[in-house]
Amino acid sequence: MRVRRRIHAVLLTALLLGAGGIVSGAAQANPAPQSEYVFTTFTYDSESDLHIYRSSDALNFEAPAGPAYTPSDSLLRDPSIIRHRDGRYYVVHTTGWDTTNFAIAVSNDLQSWQHLTTVSVPVAGIHNTWAPEFFVDPVNGSVNVIVSLGAEYRSSFRPYLFTALDSSLRRWGPPAALPGIEPNYIDTFVTYHQGEYHAFAKNETDKRIEHAVAPRLGGPYEFVQTGDFAGWGRAEGPAITELPDGRYRIYMDAYTSDRFLYSDSADLYEWTAPRELPGGLSGFVRHGTVLRLN
Template sequence: MRYVFTAFTNGSESNMYVYESADATDFTLLHGPAYEPPTGLVRDPSVTRHGGRWFVAHTTGWETGNFALAVSDDLIQWRHHTTVEVGVGWVRNTWAPEFFRDPATGRQHVVVSLSTGSYGPFRPHLFTAEDDELTRWSGPVELAGIGPNHIDTFLVHHGGEYHAFAKNETDKVVEHAVAPALTGPYRFVDTGDFAGWGRVEGPALTVLPDGRHRIYLDGYTTSRYVYSDSADLRTWSPPRELPGGLSGSVRHGSVFREE
């Protein structure tokens, strides 16, 4: 088992770094800078494995109507794969794309935070891959019930429900919603600073070797990168800083568990 972590850093939002770990705690640098996209921005890189290759979805700019994918065969050499246009005129910002493979259908999705004005308000929207190469995407489809101003939405399927962890951009805390179907309607079950994480963003979840979930969070106001564990997605351990010098360096990334 291996955990792969992709992130940008405080030093550069144009370079992606790739880390690996056997236990989801102690990460070492695999390669970095590993990728600099043609757009110049690689913020919020979300990593997944699909069809024997590695893919990263990332934010391309502060005010754009698209997000982009990069691809790699070995996590070392990366290249631009495709740019996905949102295709609707009201979008001012297209931020924080997050991969999600639906276990009910096996289909690959990306959840993207879209805004109707300049830098907000944000709502999560779903894009769906229409081919195995991940070059054609349909969307956007709004995730009903998450709003009116939530960003950085990360999805998990657990206990027969879809769980969404999203940053309340008004209150600057990560909240938790559930739904019976992928596109909703979602209802919030944990709001405010319910887990004691404080002002954080960029939630990313993975499954630990013992079956518990771990959430990683970017403490962007404190220069800390923390993690917290849960057996039920409702009760969480106190946050701890990611060791090895990563806390204070890495920013808003994601972790993928490779079996």
């Protein structure tokens, strides 16, 4: 009996150790996945080149050598990126200081880019078309561009909404002004949170980024935080991405002090004190967007 018990004990121990080894091996073979972020921007050195940076934490970004794309016949400012349902990447960008269109470029791998289309702005009296921002509506899946149109020479901007008519992103519906965000607002960036659409836009009078909310993407929007409500100071080009823990990170171009800042929030209302983006990017990169890939 003692011999049998000892044999049983040895066998049980071996089984437990083996199972533990299998579990341990599985844990080592399947580590927790890291997030991946892509930052598209232009720089103080050039208004014609697309620069792409990558990061695993939405904070420390690295870039390959040289720009990723240079349009043949336009500027490239304020690039905004999405990954579309077809798996490809699309960037929409400003084409010039005094133009009435915006352009879209496409890539399969973030490395090789080509021009896809130029979208004309059929709005009478418009002199400037700046800061187009992609927004994929999580409610209905529509692909949209929110762009700042200037009715006077480089002034009197207000946001207009364009919606893609098909998945090619070559055909776009007529623009519609976003009610509640009146003229004198530029660089409007929209994100969706808990059933509401949150717009962050620069007030051109005092050069502060302000916060408006709407029940629908097309508005009407109501400003809920104005002035220097978050202590960001004078800044433009707000862009927001979501962090793995559910918080949000906003990036902004503090252009009057040649700095690039970020700030975090759990609810889009209360924000941490702004800090400079590390890695030598602050003072080098300008208005852009950060896309979370996973």
